[in-house]
Amino acid sequence: MSLNRKNKPEEISQIKFNLPQPxxxxxxxxxxxxxxxxxxxxxxxxxxxxxxxxxxxxxxxxxxxxxxxxxxxxxxxxxxxxxxxxxxxxxxxxxxxxxxxxxxxxxxxxxxxxxxxxxxxxxxxxxxxxxxxxxxxxxxxxxxxxxxxxxxxxxxxxxxxxxxxxxxxxxxxxxxxxxxxxxxxxxxxxxxxxxxxxxxxxxxxxxxxxxxxxxxxxxxxxxxxxTKWANKGAARSIKNSFVNTDKRIFVYHKRDSVQTEIRAGHLTEPRNNNNYLPRLLLNTVLGGQFTSRINLNLRERNGYTYGATSKFQYYKEAAFFEVSTSVGIENTANAVKEIISELNLIKDGVKNSELDFAKSFLTKRFPLSFETYRQLVSGIAGRILYNLPSDYYSTFVNKLNLVDINEVNKAATEFIKNDRLTIVLAGDKEKIIPQIKDLGIEFSEVDLYGNVIS
CATH class of the missing domain: 3.30.830.10 (Metalloenzyme, LuxS/M16 peptidase-like)
Known part of the structure; x- marks a missing residue:
């Protein structure tokens, strides 16, 4: 029996996913x-x-x-x-x-x-x-x-x-x-x-x-x-102050490096149930999967890298947005230009086709996050850490599909701050600095600890 691979298989039903009640x-x-x-x-x-x-x-x-x-x-x-x-x-x-x-x-x-x-x-x-x-x-x-x-x-x-x-x-x-x-x-x-x-x-x-x-x-x-575990402890609070910075490049010198590691991003609002899903969809379009805008630009269109990604990194009490990639050192400035260009373009809005694909991508892979018992307990740990509602995972797919394009575009406007980008370039400064002088962005050299040295 032969298969006609020209015909796309029909989707039988919507994804349904329910976790057992703990x-x-x-x-x-x-x-x-x-x-x-x-x-x-x-x-x-x-x-x-x-x-x-x-x-x-x-x-x-x-x-x-x-x-x-x-x-x-x-x-x-x-x-x-x-x-x-x-x-x-x-x-x-x-x-x-x-x-x-x-x-x-x-x-x-x-x-x-x-x-x-x-x-x-x-x-x-x-x-x-x-x-x-x-x-x-x-x-x-x-x-x-x-x-x-x-x-x-x-x-x-x-x-x-x-x-x-x-x-x-x-x-x-x-x-x-x-x-x-x-x-x-x-x-x-x-x-x-x-x-x-x-x-x-x-x-x-x-x-x-x-x-x-x-x-x-x-x-x-x-x-x-x-039952014999009865310690009382003396857990302390943490320092959690934030300083918004202006756009700036920081160069870390690694002699004879043939590549540049690029990190570009800024602080953002901690995880919030009201805007987490729009941000998730926004990032999926921008740099959260292989066919995202940033990867298609830097890898497929320009050949600067094997891969480029973006993410909103959430901790319990803090968060940041980040674009990361590694490029041939000769393409450092060009890659930075393209990253900034994509961050500017996303503010013009996403397409309906991009949003539909992002929803499909996220919903179809969501059950895979709970395939094993380890993944299951890890997911519950995340729910505890971020103080998520008890039905969070059971309602995730439905709530994701209800997010509309206006919410995603609003997230792009509110949570991508191009004027506050911290850009770290790690590589041979002798090859990086001549390139970035024409970007019109102030730059400094830093040491291993992020301290400015020149």
Whole structure:
């Protein structure tokens, strides 16, 4: 049987997507728990989110949250790091810890039959970490090595410098999660212990669980292993001031670089339920997918890059808009011109065909965000972080399709601020500066920390 590929398959029906309603309850120690029973696979995933991301690093102790997260599983309740790893492996369980700007995330994936034994180990890491000096020093050295390696990664440096300049030193979102070499090297094991004591407590955390387990059984396990977790903590507030800047270029010199990493953007309003979807659709048209305007211009039409994207980056208490790409260094100024041109053109409005495609793109890929149990608990964590309504994901597709072109065009006018662009160019200044002199934009040279040096 042959297929006639000239005929486009007909769309059978509209996308329908509904998440199971979660069970929500609070343990006696104040820990919030969200549970979704899923019986498709014999697996349970648990995610503990702790409100202790890098934005809480004390001044000149940048990297402390990350180091705490990496040290916490290096031995717990007298069990060494190697023994913990072996026990998780024997149970067929996967355990991981990560840090972002807002949260420390501790994840466990286990077979249902081994969930209780795995969760016991999981709870020991959270409640009774050993924090041995030897383990601390080993993790500290590993992070410093990673920082040194990243000094050769121009994309990482461009991101680091861009966010530092964008937020300024008066904002705790300005600093890299991993920290700087000189700040991490000065951290002590006592710093880690204090950070843990201040932030790792039940009322500062939430536990999200999805998988093949009954609520009654889960309750027994939680009460058995988490009731003794009764820390009170002393979480602090953060510096979150904002300074709107004029359009300016900042050049970071990387000798003999054959490429330029470009970051261009500005601060914007934090995530807001009233305008999030228009901004999402706007960005999808502008630079949020392969056939977006910016990528078609820089990659397809001009051949400057393999890819160019834009995004609204949202943190819990801050946000920024950013265009990013990497181009051959000889095309630096031309690429900047085209980026600014596209940012100007988007203010003239999007086409109905572009908006229809953006809606189709977003709605059809939306269910893919919840394919796995890990994605499911991660999605719920996002709902908690941004204080989204309980029906947010179930109503997402319908609400997205109700956004009209006027709302998207209004978002372009309000949230693309071309007169406030911070543009970071990371590459060989000897090849970049002669090009950008004719752009009519003031420029400065900066160091690794975003400080102006000339």
């Amino acid at each position: 069970e929500k309850f609070t343990l006696e120690n104040g820990l919030k728990v969200i549970f979704i029973e899923k019986n498709n696979l014999p697996i349970v995933v648990a995610l503990m989110i702790i409100n202790s991301g890098s934005k809480y690093d004390p001044e000149n102790k940048y990297g402390l949250a990350n180091l705490t997260a990496l040290t916490i599983d290096e031995g717990a309740d007298g069990i060494s790091a190697l023994e913990l790893s072996d026990q998780f492996d024997m149970l067929g369980s996967d355990f991981s810890i990560s840090t972002d700007n807002d949260l420390i995330n501790i994840t466990l994936q286990s077979l249902s039959e081994n969930f209780e034994k795995s969760f016991e180990l999981f709870s020991k890491v959270i409640i009774r970490p050993d924090f041995n000096v030897t383990d601390f020093e080993r993790e500290q050295k590993k992070i410093i090595t990673r920082i040194l390696q990243r000094k050769d990664k121009l994309d990482f440096l461009a991101n680091q410098i861009f966010e530092k300049i964008l937020f300024s030193a008066d904002n705790d979102y300005a600093f890299p999660i991993i920290g700087y070499e000189e700040t991490v090297s000065k951290l002590t094991n006592d710093d880690v212990k204090k950070f843990y004591s201040d932030f790792f407590f039940p009322e500062n955390s939430a536990l999200i669980i999805a998988g093949n387990i009954k609520l009654t059984e889960l309750n027994k396990i939680l009460k058995k292993y988490l």
